[in-house]
Amino acid sequence: MIKITSRNKKTIAKVLVFFFAISSFSSLLIYAFSKNMVYFYTPTQVSKKEAPLNSHIRVGGMVKVNSFIKSKDSLKVYFKIHDLDQEMNVTYEGILPDLFAEGQGVVMSGKLSKDGTFVASEVLAKHDENYMPPEVADMMKEKNGALYKK
Amino acid sequence: MNISKIANLKFFYTKTRKISSFLSAFTLILFCIGIYWGLFIAPTDYLQGNSYRIMYVHVPAAWLSMQTYMIMAATGFIALVWKIKIMEIASIQCAPIGAFFTIIALVTGMVWGKPTWGTYWVWDARLTSELILLFLYIGIMVLYSAYSDKRQAIKITSLLAIIGLINIPIIHYSVEWWNTLHQGPTVTKFEKPSAHITMLLPLLYMFFVFNMYFLSILIKRMRFGIYMREKNNKWMEELKND
Numbered sequence: 053m054i055k056i057t058s059r060n061k062k063t064i065a066k067v068l069v070f071f072f073a074i075s076s077f078s079s080l081l082i083y084a085f086s087k088n089m090v091y092f093y094t095p096t097q098v099s100k101k102e103a104p105l106n107s108h109i110r111v112g113g114m115v116k117v118n119s120f121i122k123s124k125d126s127l128k129v130y131f132k133i134h135d136l137d138q139e140m141n142v143t144y145e146g147i148l149p150d151l152f153a154e155g156q157g158v159v160m161s162g163k164l165s166k167d168g169t170f171v172a173s174e175v176l177a178k179h180d181e182n183y184m185p186p187e188v189a190d191m192m193k194e195k196n197g198a199l200y201k202k
Numbered sequence: 203m204n205i206s207k208i209a210n211l212k213f214f215y216t217k218t219r220k221i222s223s224f225l226s227a228f229t230l231i232l233f234c235i236g237i238y239w240g241l242f243i244a245p246t247d248y249l250q251g252n253s254y255r256i257m258y259v260h261v262p263a264a265w266l267s268m269q270t271y272m273i274m275a276a277t278g279f280i281a282l283v284w285k286i287k288i289m290e291i292a293s294i295q296c297a298p299i300g301a302f303f304t305i306i307a308l309v310t311g312m313v314w315g316k317p318t319w320g321t322y323w324v325w326d327a328r329l330t331s332e333l334i335l336l337f338l339y340i341g342i343m344v345l346y347s348a349y350s351d352k353r354q355a356i357k358i359t360s361l362l363a364i365i366g367l368i369n370i371p372i373i374h375y376s377v378e379w380w381n382t383l384h385q386g387p388t389v390t391k392f393e394k395p396s397a398h399i400t401m402l403l404p405l406l407y408m409f410f411v412f413n414m415y416f417l418s419i420l421i422k423r424m425r426f427g428i429y430m431r432e433k434n435n436k437w438m439e440e441l442k443n444d
Binding site: 060063064067070071074075078079082086091092093094112148149150151152156159174175176177178179180181182183184185186187188189190 | 245246247248249250254257279282283284317318319320321324325326327361364365367368372379380381382383385386387388396397398400401
């Protein structure tokens, strides 16, 4: 059978000390850099001026229902995104991903202009963790009005 | 039967010969059932249509990539402290299996990401930490091959495996700690899973199949590892002559 001798104890202690030293080191590192590890800002953070102006950033949120306007003679689109608290205007020129729709999540990269509008250079659709058959989705729609409405 | 008997390399090598082939065949049948269930029986998603079906490979592969790592680190720890040969072999043979699961998870994720997100790759916390996991596996394999004394090598790789354990909670909680493009967990959370039961069941089944695959391939690789280590020993020579 496996026995724990004093020699084993020494090895275990060494490994544990080493592991905790490295893990506390890396957690401190992650904690210190966590502000810079933000992949995207939310409209609330932007409204609090936490996002830098005139530099390339990412902003994510839900596309507001009934806010999508498409230009007639170009690929320019205008829409609003929100995070259930604040909302902001977005302009974008280009092709949108298939899953882009009002009520769906998006993550965009681009720049903030002075008037608070976000000029996106890339729009990615953020998918949520919900999976269901269309019939179930229809049933939920009937029950709740719409799936994703503010 | 006590532990020292199972830990005996010759015992393991001779006893697992038949089990190994049986497990592989069994896993293949289970896998075919799972793929049919996931690709044909499970309903289409209300939003993604059929493209979500890639999760029946992606999600179990990603779970197994982390689970294999934890097994590698645990067996590595036992090998480091008690110097049990079979644990040394189990630990190092986990590395290529885990790397394989990680590559499957990354590639299927990219294939799914293009039509869903609009891009193959983003440097968000989830994707980056999973890529680091792949580098950890590769690092452990390279480190092991760099030593000619394999018992010395296993001490170093076990230690690296234990240190790398920090990455596992980072991968798992990355979607909750930071804003990521990758969505939050569907199944592994305290609330009710956010997948409909008809879609969840094949996923859980595929998780079981991937575990069976892991077990069968680990036994095969451990037999290979034992052979490589013991090929010049008397008992292996005798087995070869049989």
